[in-house]
Structure formats: C-alpha cells, structure tokens
Amino acid sequence: MKKLLYLVTIPLSARAFLWGQLQHFSQHGYDVHLASSPAPRDELLTVAHREGVQAHFVPLAREISLKHDVLALADTWKLLRQLKPSVTNVGTPKAGLIGGMAATLSGVPARVYTLHGLRLETVQGPKRHLLVWMERLACACAHRVVCVSPSLQKRAVELKLVPAAKTLVLGSGTSNGVSVERYLPSATMLQQAGELGMMLGLSPDALTVGFVGRFVKDKGIAELLGAFEQLYAVNSRLRLLLLGDYEEGDPVPAELRQTIETHPGVIWAGFVADPAPYYQLMNVLALPTYREGFPTVPLEAAAAGKPVVATNATGAMDAVVDGVTGFTVPVGDTEALTDALRRLLNDKALAVQFGHAGQERVLREFQPQHVWEAMDRLYQDLLAEARTRKGQHLKRAVDVVVAGVGLAVLGLPMLALGGVVRLKLGSPILFSQKRPGLHAQPFIMHKFRTMRDAVDSHGQPLPDSERMTPLGRFLRASSMDELPGLFNVLRGDMSLVGPRPLLMEYLDRYTPEQARRHEVRPGITGWAQVNGRNAIAWDEKFRLDVWYVENRSLALDLKILWTTVQKVFKREGISAAGEATMPKFMGTPSNET
Structure with a gap:
C-alpha cells in the first residue's frame, strides 16, 4: 500500500484545505497520515478521526524563528525516516519549507508542494526577500508545485519562484473543491438560517453584506468597513455580518477594531465551525482581499446562490467571473467596492442572476471529486517518474x-x-x-x-x-x-x-x-x-x-x-x-x- 503524508502548519489548515480529501485517499489504496503543529491539539485529532487517518505532531510555528524552525526540521525528518512515505504533500508556507526540506533529505520518492498563496505579495523590505528565498527553496524541494489557481501559478512564475514546467493547476483550481450540497438553500438550511438570524438580531427585511475570514489587514478589513459606513449612511437598515476573528499577525488598527465592536450596523458572530447557514443571511458576500491563493469562501457563497464582490488580487480574481457571478474591483479601492456592493444590494434581479450563475459554475468546475481524482493522477505520475529516476541513477x-x-x-x-x-x-x-x-x-x-x-x-x-x-x-x-x-x-x-x-x-x-x-x-x-x-x-x-x-x-x-x-x-x-x-x-x- 502506498503511504501518503500530508503536512500543514496548523490543524485549522487541515480542516480548511483537506476536508474529505484524506478520507478519499484512505479509501482508495493509500495509507494516509496527517501531520501539523500540536496547537490546538484537539483540532488535529478531530480532523484525523473524522477522516480515518493517523495524526502526528511536529513543532511547526507560523512565524519565522530560526531556533524553533531548526528543531521542527529535525523532528519532521525523524518522522519521515520513521514513516518512509512514498508521497508527501506539504502546504502552507512554513510546512512547505520545513516539510519539503525534510522530505528531500529523507529521499521521499514523490514530493508535492501545494502553493496556497504568496504571503510575500504584501510584505516589503528584508522580510520580503527572506520570504522569496523561502518560497524558492520550498519549490526547489518539490517534484511538482500545485498552484491552487491560474493567477497564482502565473504570479509564482513571474516572480521566478519556480520554473513554469514544474507547476500545474488541478482542473480550474482550488485547494479542495466545494461540496455544493452543503450550501444549497434547502428547507432545513433556511429554517436554521432563520433561527440564527433571530439570535443575531437580524430583522427579516435587513440588507446584509457578509464577510467570512480572518480579521487582518491583508483581507481588506479597512476597505470593507469604509464601504459599509458609506452605504449605512444612506440606508440604516443595512447590516455587515462578520464571521471570523482577530489574529496577532498583520493586526487591524485599533480604530477599526473599535468600529467592529461598537458600530450598530455591524454584527460580529465570531469564528463559526460551519458557515453554511450564515450564507443564507447574506444578500452579497464581500472579499476585498489583498492576496489569496484561491479563496474558498466565494465559492461557498456562490454554491449558496449568493453574488460575490471580490478584488482582482492574485487568486481572488479566479473565484469570481466579473459581470457573471459577481464583480471584481481593484485592490484597495474603497469607492469601487462601495459602488459594486450598492449595485447588487439595489438590483435584486441582478443579484439573483449572479447567484444562479455562480451556483452553476461551482457545480460544473469545482466539485471536490474532480480535485481528488486529478491529485491521484498526479501522485501516480510522480511515482512512475520516481521509478524512472531510480532506473536512471542505476543507468548513470x-x-x-x-x-x-x-x-x-x-x-x-x-x-x-x-x-x-x-x-x-x-x-x-x-x-x-x-x-x-x-x-x-x-x-x-x-x-x-x-x-x-x-x-x-x-x-x-x-x-x-x-x-x-x-x-x-x-x-x-x-x-x-x-x-x-x-x-x-x-x-x-x-x-x-x-x-x-x-x-x-x-x-x-x-x-x-x-x-x-x-x-x-x-x-x-x-x-x-x-x-x-x-x-x-x-x-x-x-x-x-x-x-x-x-x-x-x-x-x-x-x-x-x-x-x-x-x-x-x-x-x-x-x-x-x-x-x-x-x-x-x-x-x-x-x-x-
């Protein structure tokens, strides 16, 4: 049986990027293992138990720390020497680097780096140079670099992080696809959404702009709040529904945090395990992000039949077909974001049209099974190449x-x-x-x-x-x-x-x-x-x-x-x-x- 190891930096990434995928490979001839940092420990164990795979802990940290990173490399190398996987799939920046280096040192036959995004796009100075070097090294350690969107693939090649021939996009992109059935507005879903609306204080006639994600500058929180305040000044029935929480890395300014917590039109629901019913409370989803790999949230909203306004940032531009499933606006342009949201909030027929088109697109292009099957073909190809490489070494x-x-x-x-x-x-x-x-x-x-x-x-x-x-x-x-x-x-x-x-x-x-x-x-x-x-x-x-x-x-x-x-x-x-x-x-x- 082929042994497959997935490595991500934090357990939440396993839930976000690998839900269902691990179980699929476990049921299709692979001995699947999942590794990440131990915090939060219960989260990793929950994902591993649900997927039916074995969990392992390695001391990975999201931020750069030479001492901790060297220890993490040593522990990851020991884990790989113990497991002897045929295939490794490493994703997220730190796991991509540490896992890729350890897999190379361990001689793993087939090494995949799943590039979920480029943090370096919004960083300047010496740290940007360091991040560029880290990405290049992570890509160099892999036999293939799976870019989760066409625009991310193009950007990675433009920045000379990886040769174009080494990259690929599985199907139309995404990390894991979207199960449309989870988000369709069924009777049960609508009833659950109604109960959540009452609990959150959302009146049935309220117009709601939704946001799902981390509260950090890179997600465009400043532009989102700026656009909302302009729209709220004209229509006080408007509400901004925020799903997510603050993060220490790339924190939002104190005045924006105060707006989130005190503005009468802002409803902060916090982090939710399942956002599916919340999409039914939204008239439109906004994602004014500065950078992405391929955001899943716009696809989830589209599967729920909701139009989306996103930026033309790397990755985000692939999630929305401008003028068909929603609108794309320039990064950092509060006025363009305001205009796009206003148009969809005022034109219900257009919003419905975009919502239906988005649903059809997700059904057609982003089913998880398509991603998993393409990934399986990649693993098989890499293992065949590994056998060829072994023969080439002997021939040489x-x-x-x-x-x-x-x-x-x-x-x-x-x-x-x-x-x-x-x-x-x-x-x-x-x-x-x-x-x-x-x-x-x-x-x-x-x-x-x-x-x-x-x-x-x-x-x-x-x-x-x-x-x-x-x-x-x-x-x-x-x-x-x-x-x-x-x-x-x-x-x-x-x-x-x-x-x-x-x-x-x-x-x-x-x-x-x-x-x-x-x-x-x-x-x-x-x-x-x-x-x-x-x-x-x-x-x-x-x-x-x-x-x-x-x-x-x-x-x-x-x-x-x-x-x-x-x-x-x-x-x-x-x-x-x-x-x-x-x-x-x-x-x-x-x-x-």
Missing part, C-alpha cells in the same frame, strides 16, 4: 563505471589509433561537432576522424563517399571511431545506450513524436543501431528511438550492448543503400514546407 552508474574502465583499458590503444589517424588523415585527430543531447541541449560530441578534408572548385566539401578513406571505412565498420565518445559518457553528455545524437539542424524538422528521442541522453549505440543502423529509413529509425524511450530498462540496455558487439563483428547496417553513411534528414512529408 553503469555508464560511469563502464566508460571509466573502458578508457583505462583502451587508453593506450586509443593513443596508438590516434597516431594512425594523424598519419593517414592529418589533423585534427578528432571529429568534434555540436549535437543535441538530453532535452535537446547542445554538447560537443567527439569521434575519431574518418574523412579527408576534400573540397570542390567552389570550396564546398565533396560528398561523403568521395571523402571517406579506407581507414575511415574500417573505423566505421568496427565502430572504433566511436571510442572517444567514452569521454562524453563519462562527462554525462551521453550514455552508452540511447538514440544516436544527430545534427542540430534536424531539430526543427522533427514531429513532436520524433522529438521524444531527446527525452533521454543520446547513446553511443541504441535500439535503432542494432535494428538496422544506417540501412533503415529515417521514419523507422525514429520509431525505434521512441520505442526505446518508452520501454527503456537496464535489461534492455544490456541486450542492446551485447547485440551491438555481435553487429560490429558482422559489420551490418554501416551505411544506407547508395550512401557512404546516411542521407540527410529533410523532415517527414507532413513536416516539410
């Missing part, structure tokens, strides 16, 4: 050993052969040329020279057949011209076995399928070489190269090496019919212009 070790031993044994014969080439063909002894290697990155390939420097009256090289010498034919037939390639193998430019490195000019002529030959290091010999070498057509050669890429293994490499020895003695496939070697590749018919 074999390359180094064989190339090293080969150069040691053949060093003197190669020097003697070089002398013969110098005597018969002149300088240089080696033919050196730029060729495409792994991922088509260029390198300088070396072979013993086999042709004369012969040109026509215009200074152009003569055809290969006229420049090839008897010595050159012998070297090619015996493959002795390839011996200097052992230096390329030792350097890591090439492998003993792989698709032959061809000319740089061919790169633009390959089809996407043919270009897959560059997914592995090129080789001194390969599957195409032992199945026809230069005697087969280009299309067949490329088909054999791609087959090798898809089916490579140590056993196959050993088979190719042994067959190569046999082919060398038989001198098969040295050249194409009518050619000294192989005609130039001009592209497949569908690829030619």
Whole structure:
C-alpha cells in the first residue's frame, strides 16, 4: 500500500484545505497520515478521526524563528525516516519549507508542494526577500508545485519562484473543491438560517453584506468597513455580518477594531465551525482581499446562490467571473467596492442572476471529486517518474563505471589509433561537432576522424563517399571511431545506450513524436543501431528511438550492448543503400514546407 503524508502548519489548515480529501485517499489504496503543529491539539485529532487517518505532531510555528524552525526540521525528518512515505504533500508556507526540506533529505520518492498563496505579495523590505528565498527553496524541494489557481501559478512564475514546467493547476483550481450540497438553500438550511438570524438580531427585511475570514489587514478589513459606513449612511437598515476573528499577525488598527465592536450596523458572530447557514443571511458576500491563493469562501457563497464582490488580487480574481457571478474591483479601492456592493444590494434581479450563475459554475468546475481524482493522477505520475529516476541513477552508474574502465583499458590503444589517424588523415585527430543531447541541449560530441578534408572548385566539401578513406571505412565498420565518445559518457553528455545524437539542424524538422528521442541522453549505440543502423529509413529509425524511450530498462540496455558487439563483428547496417553513411534528414512529408 502506498503511504501518503500530508503536512500543514496548523490543524485549522487541515480542516480548511483537506476536508474529505484524506478520507478519499484512505479509501482508495493509500495509507494516509496527517501531520501539523500540536496547537490546538484537539483540532488535529478531530480532523484525523473524522477522516480515518493517523495524526502526528511536529513543532511547526507560523512565524519565522530560526531556533524553533531548526528543531521542527529535525523532528519532521525523524518522522519521515520513521514513516518512509512514498508521497508527501506539504502546504502552507512554513510546512512547505520545513516539510519539503525534510522530505528531500529523507529521499521521499514523490514530493508535492501545494502553493496556497504568496504571503510575500504584501510584505516589503528584508522580510520580503527572506520570504522569496523561502518560497524558492520550498519549490526547489518539490517534484511538482500545485498552484491552487491560474493567477497564482502565473504570479509564482513571474516572480521566478519556480520554473513554469514544474507547476500545474488541478482542473480550474482550488485547494479542495466545494461540496455544493452543503450550501444549497434547502428547507432545513433556511429554517436554521432563520433561527440564527433571530439570535443575531437580524430583522427579516435587513440588507446584509457578509464577510467570512480572518480579521487582518491583508483581507481588506479597512476597505470593507469604509464601504459599509458609506452605504449605512444612506440606508440604516443595512447590516455587515462578520464571521471570523482577530489574529496577532498583520493586526487591524485599533480604530477599526473599535468600529467592529461598537458600530450598530455591524454584527460580529465570531469564528463559526460551519458557515453554511450564515450564507443564507447574506444578500452579497464581500472579499476585498489583498492576496489569496484561491479563496474558498466565494465559492461557498456562490454554491449558496449568493453574488460575490471580490478584488482582482492574485487568486481572488479566479473565484469570481466579473459581470457573471459577481464583480471584481481593484485592490484597495474603497469607492469601487462601495459602488459594486450598492449595485447588487439595489438590483435584486441582478443579484439573483449572479447567484444562479455562480451556483452553476461551482457545480460544473469545482466539485471536490474532480480535485481528488486529478491529485491521484498526479501522485501516480510522480511515482512512475520516481521509478524512472531510480532506473536512471542505476543507468548513470553503469555508464560511469563502464566508460571509466573502458578508457583505462583502451587508453593506450586509443593513443596508438590516434597516431594512425594523424598519419593517414592529418589533423585534427578528432571529429568534434555540436549535437543535441538530453532535452535537446547542445554538447560537443567527439569521434575519431574518418574523412579527408576534400573540397570542390567552389570550396564546398565533396560528398561523403568521395571523402571517406579506407581507414575511415574500417573505423566505421568496427565502430572504433566511436571510442572517444567514452569521454562524453563519462562527462554525462551521453550514455552508452540511447538514440544516436544527430545534427542540430534536424531539430526543427522533427514531429513532436520524433522529438521524444531527446527525452533521454543520446547513446553511443541504441535500439535503432542494432535494428538496422544506417540501412533503415529515417521514419523507422525514429520509431525505434521512441520505442526505446518508452520501454527503456537496464535489461534492455544490456541486450542492446551485447547485440551491438555481435553487429560490429558482422559489420551490418554501416551505411544506407547508395550512401557512404546516411542521407540527410529533410523532415517527414507532413513536416516539410
């Protein structure tokens, strides 16, 4: 059974981001574990018990503290060494860094960092530089960085926190999707909402703007209260329903706190475990945030049939389709926020229209099952890649050993052969040329020279057949011209076995399928070489190269090496019919212009 460990900084993040997901993987072939800081301890145990997974405590702290962070890294590393998970999924900034480093040090085969947002976007000075460094390190430790929204992915790449190729967004985004059924305005839900309204002192005819989240500056509390006070001055029936609580990090100013606690139109319900019935008390949800990853609250409100006004901040812009499910306004623009709220409070038909559109969007794009299935596919892909990486490490070790031993044994014969080439063909002894290697990155390939420097009256090289010498034919037939390639193998430019490195000019002529030959290091010999070498057509050669890429293994490499020895003695496939070697590749018919 595959062992999967999720690590978040605080237990509340597990409830917010992983509700239902842990249980899903536990029921689908994974041995699931959840780890976070122990405060509040009961919260983590509650989540773990509900999800049916094992809980573990590590001393993570949200704020930066070198001493505590070093201890947390040591404890997390010990936990990983004990559990030996196949997959780790770390999320939230501190867990992403500490968990990612510990997983890398422990050699976890498949490492995922779920990027929930960028705290650094609203921080300046030395702390911002530190946060940038932390994010880059967390991303570097992961095999894949799951960005919870398209705009977050774009921003992370723009800030050079992570290469674009390493990132992905699962479906349309979000950390965990939204279960629409929890928020639909059923008869039971409406009755519960009515009872809550009476308890909070909300009259049935009140117009209510809702907010769900932490009371911090980054959530736009100042702009929200400013917009509300402008609207309240015109309509004293208006109410602002706040669900959430203050936090010490990024605290709101004292005067805003006083407004929240004393304004007659503000209803502060505090932190609530289940906000679902409260959405039915709102006419519109406001989220004037400065930064997000992909806020779940707007999707919950949309699932409840409520329109949303959010900012165009990173992440928040993905939660609302402007003019369809609500409005987006510029970050920090109190007047734009006021106007958008006023329009939805005054135009009930438009509010209903946006609410229905939001509901349909959540149903269509943000079902939790879709997120979980996409995550499962990612885990499977990463585990397959891990198996490939393990094979590549072994392959590289074999390359180094064989190339090293080969150069040691053949060093003197190669020097003697070089002398013969110098005597018969002149300088240089080696033919050196730029060729495409792994991922088509260029390198300088070396072979013993086999042709004369012969040109026509215009200074152009003569055809290969006229420049090839008897010595050159012998070297090619015996493959002795390839011996200097052992230096390329030792350097890591090439492998003993792989698709032959061809000319740089061919790169633009390959089809996407043919270009897959560059997914592995090129080789001194390969599957195409032992199945026809230069005697087969280009299309067949490329088909054999791609087959090798898809089916490579140590056993196959050993088979190719042994067959190569046999082919060398038989001198098969040295050249194409009518050619000294192989005609130039001009592209497949569908690829030619």
